[in-house]
Amino acid sequence: MTALKALYRRLCRSSNAELEKILAAGALPDATQLAGWEFYGYNTGAIAGPLGIRKFKKGFYRRENGRTPVGGYNCKVRPTPLDGPWVNGGAGGAYQGYYDVRPPPEGSPIAEHPNALYLDYGSDPTNSFFSGSFLRDFLVQPDPQEPDVLLGKAYAKVGPLVLPVSFFVLQRANPVTQPASFLH
Helix, strand or coil: CCCCCHHHHHHHCCCHHHHHHHHHHCECCCHHHHCCEEEEEEECCCCHHHHCCCEEEEEEEECCCCCCCEEEEEEEECCCCCCCCCCECCCCCCEEEEEEEECCCCCCCCCCCCCCEEEEHHHCCCCCHHHCCCEEEEEEECCCCCCCEEEEEEEEEECCEEEEEEEEEEEEEEECCCCCCCCC
């Protein structure tokens, strides 16, 4: 397992108010620099622990002829403490929730983070409600000196409503090892 960086640990333990400020000041990550990598993920919200979704992995990959040049997926991880291993698995299998990576949509009620990448789970027709079709994530780089650590904020889009869910923190972990047939 890649050692967790100090910035990653600090963000995982920060308050929502602190994370909101960091998100607003963060820089737009280069999606092409994320492609080909999986990231350790950590949901900061209080409900994440009891639901068993505190830890996860998020993967990014290049698309030759897809809806967007970069796509991604989520991977369930077995619950362990922050310094515990990121072992794929969980109820219903490990992999779920494909998303498109793009700039935030202009003129949309969800476009409140213009400095962020937009991860749109609603754009992938293979997603169901249970694999996160309602999720919309925003992702920034909090520190230009630490390009391997990212901060995100997840929202739930339910009809016309857009509700904040949780902040999450990512750290580059390992190259994507999924076969091409998995990546769509």
